Amino acid sequence: MADEIGLDLVEIAPEANPPVCKIMDFGKYKYQEAQKAREARQNQTHIVVKEVRMTPKIENHDYETKRSAVEKFLKGGDKVKITMKFRGREQTRPELGFKLLQRLAEDVKEIAFVEFAPKQEGRQMTMVLGPTKKKTEAVAEQKAARAAKEKAAEEAAAQ
Template identity: 70%
Template sequence: MRGPPRTSPPGGHISTELRINDRIRVQEVRLVGPSGETVGIVPTADALRLAQEADLDLVEIAPMARPPVCKLMDYGKFKYENAQKAREARRNQTNVIIKEMKLRPKIDSHDYETKKGHVVRFLNAGDKVKITIMFRGREQHRPELGFRLLQKLAEDVTELGFVESSPKQDGRNMTMVLGPHKKKAEAKVEHKAAKEAKAAERAAEEAEERAERNAGRQAAPKKERGRSENLDPEIEA
């Protein structure tokens, strides 16, 4: 048996926690059974007795109701399950990070491919990318150069991302934001799977190399023995 209802710890209790057992100081409660069935309005003393007989806790789940709603449950198990759900929710949260890539309007093809590669990597990881075109001197009078470059980049990575914020002029710069098609959590799962597959492939290759080396070492002594057996001592003499 669970024993008598737990008492409040010295110094009071955390206000954000549900009140349980003898912390419930009202005269009567609207009682809900352990399976969710409605018992009705009962004196709090009777509800506490029922909780003790069932080896459960009396938990106040709706303190603002009149009278408060209380439920018979295993409070320790309830707290554990809630903590598990909270951890799972935090784990599945999508923390989208905004990366930034800066380009010049007259960037050469090699540098463009390098910058595009970084953008592809960011989008594959589930991150947003802010593309900034930096104008200098007379380039400021040719905004169409920046616009065409941003348009080209968006088209080149269209399978991985989309234009979340269209190109806009901001002083000497022109900016555009690309959003990933993949969610952050999905990208992490894919990255982990790819990493595990690569590790498995490498392990298989190493095992194959070891097997070949072992086979080579075993064949060498046999070859030497074969040569010795074919030698005729009389002929050599």
């Protein structure tokens, strides 16, 4: 029957009694499955864990620079791992690093939440912050802001 129509006979469930077969265009079916898989891959979001390293004896300006980098990563929808490195005698005062990590978490609390609380492992203490907005929302927001900026630039050039 399949040959008469010019289609393929595809075995669907070989374990069934009797086996189940379907008459279809197998090439077209494979193409449609590949299209669905490609579409699903395009809609996936890849969450990246960015890392920021600092020491307990960080100066205010350097701290602000690191904080702004953390904010940029979080606004982009990525997770951020903050690593506090202890060198020499700094290891005897881990509470200084803990306070600094808590301060950073407090500074970015409107755009992030603490996913993993500060935890000391040997000579370093780590904390992971997650964004409050999903990556897809953040990317859409960035595209909208970029489009508005381009539109404003075009209007300014037209005048």
